[in-house]
Amino acid sequence: MAASDLINLSGLMDDAKCFAMVREHRWPEGVRCPFCNSSAVIRDGCDDTQPHRQRYRCKACAGRFDDLTGTVLAGHHQPLRVWVLCLYFMGLNLSNRQIASELGLDGSDVQIMTEQLRRGLVAKVPAVELTGEVEIDEVYVVAGHKGQPAAVAKRGGLDGAASWQARRAAARWKRTSRRSSA
């Protein structure tokens, strides 16, 4: 497929849904402050140039943030829908070169994007060692999580939530890498 076809595809993508996807991914139980992890967060308008990028204010620490704050998607010149397409192509096991060609981007840009995406969406969470225990942890956390998010949050606290996200990101990365080596 020619790059120009995909640029059209990117143009057809719904920005509102792309931002909704990021919100659901990083805050499955509702928005939390990336600075203090409080859920006492109120909406605070939208980004000046990206109308679907929701801004928030934390009532606990008065911090201000938006949908992309603290993610690898913040501060990049590519629109969110290009990142979403890149993520989609990674899921299809396309090489960096193929993704670059499909998106009409530079190979080196795509390499940086895919490296960052493999580390997880939330950049501030440190990468964890990829060991055989990663998936076991994920299963345990998800199983315990189901129906009892409050109990899990109480037990894990801030550190627990952060490490849970890291484990989940690592497990996802591991699945992706395993698929590509199969």
Ligand SMILES: [Zn+2]
């Ligand atoms: Zn806060």
